[in-house]
Amino acid sequence: PPPLSPPFKSYLDWQINDNKKAGFSALGPGVMFCVGDREMVARVSRQRIQIQSPDFVAVALTILNGKQWTEADRILLTVCGRCENVGMGFSQDRRTIGSKWGGPPARIEAPAGTVEVPPAPWTCHALKPNGSLGPVVPVKNENNKSIVSISPEFQTMWYLLTK
Numbered sequence: 001p002p003p004l005s006p007p008f009k010s011y012l013d014w015q016i017n018d019n020k021k022a023g024f025s026a027l028g029p030g031v032m033f034c035v036g037d038r039e040m041v042a043r044v045s046r047q048r049i050q051i052q053s054p055d056f057v058a059v060a061l062t063i064l065n066g067k068q069w070t071e072a073d074r075i076l077l078t079v080c081g082r083c084e085n086v087g088m089g090f091s092q093d094r095r096t097i098g099s100k101w102g103g104p105p106a107r108i109e110a111p112a113g114t115v116e117v118p119p120a121p122w123t124c125h126a127l128k129p130n131g132s133l134g135p136v137v138p139v140k141n142e143n144n145k146s147i148v149s150i151s152p153e154f155q156t157m158w159y160l161l162t163k
Contacts, residue, residue: 013044030063038113051113054081059115069118077117077124077159079150081109110152117146122161126154133160 016022023040026033034041035058038051051057057079064074084090084107089100121141126134137159138149148159 015040015044017043029068030066032061034059048116049113050115051111053112054109057081057111057113061115061117072118073163075117075122075161077115077148077150077161078157079111079115079159080157081111083108083157108157110150110155110157112151113149115148115150117148117161119144119146120163122146122148122163124148124159124161126156127158127160128156131158 012027013025014022015024017040021037021040023034023036023044025035025041025044032045034045034049036044036056038053038055038057041049041051041057041059045059049057049059051059058081060076060078062076062078063069063072064076065072067073085102086105086107087100087102088097089102090097117139119141122139124137124139126137128134134156135154137154139161140147140149148161150159
């Protein structure tokens with residue numbers, strides 16, 4: 001993707017490598033989204049997203065105040081591997097659930113890794129299922145980069161970054 005600074009245009013990228021691993025990324029005003037095999041997510045995000053586990057991941061960065069990346073003061077980071085409701089009824093090939101949605105609670109595969117966000121003195125909190133603030137999440141600021149360290153220990157798929 002292009003640099004996370006204005007002005008930028010919307011951007012879509014789909015890649016598949018020789019090992020049939022795939023990755024998709026989309027970048028637009030206020031959102032960056034990557035999904036696929038963790039190696040390909042690193043590739044299509046230009047190494048901004050580094051996941052150690054699981055093998056498949058979906059990551060979204062969403063600006064919550066309607067500003068450009070360099071002016072953002074609230075960003076929602078959403079990241080998960082597989083997720084499903086208890087009792088979901090997948091087909092044999094796991095391509096569909098039809099109408100068998102199951103019910104709560106949802107179970108998620110929480111990734112471990114790092115996600116680069118626009119450089120700033122961010123404070124990051126894991127969000128609880130009800131949206132309230134949970135524990136503080138480490139953000140490393142060096143070399144004009146801000147890196148959020150996500151982990152299953154936070155038991156969430158949502159992280160709120162604020163200035």
